[in-house]
Amino acid sequence: MIRSELVAAVAETHPHLSAREAERVVGTIFESIIDALADGRRVELRGFGAFSTRARDSRTGRNPRTGEAVHVDAKRVPHFKAGKDLRERLNR
Template sequence: MIRSELVAAVAEANPHLTVRDVERIVTTIFDAITAALASGRRVELRGFGAFSTRARDARTGRNPRTGETVAVDAKRVPYFKPGKELRERLNVGED
């Protein structure tokens, strides 16, 4: 599902909201999650999961096109840990 499909699904489930309103809501939610992660905070949505960041150390990488070694700086990357309810819903009937 891409962003526009998410907006369409939410708008369809909430006919009292316009598509434009839903787009603003989705954008606001994504912006809030992004801002929290950028400031080093964790975002937990109970039952769904938690967004956080993880540190990646600097390393030596390789340019796949030329084979040349490249220095890759240390960085933070987003990480998502699914919640218990999400995991259970994904695995219904798989016993």
């Protein structure tokens, strides 16, 4: 599912919302999740899962084309852990 399909599903499920309003709702949810993760907070959606960040240390990588060693800076990456209800529905 892509973002536009999600917006269409929200608009279809809630007929009192226009497509533009449904797009704003979906955008607001995504922006809230992104802002919380950027601030170092965890986002938990009960039954669905939890978003958090993980720290990656700096390391020496390789350029696949030349094989040359390349320095890769430390960074934070997003992490998702599926909730119990989601795991159960996937494994029925």
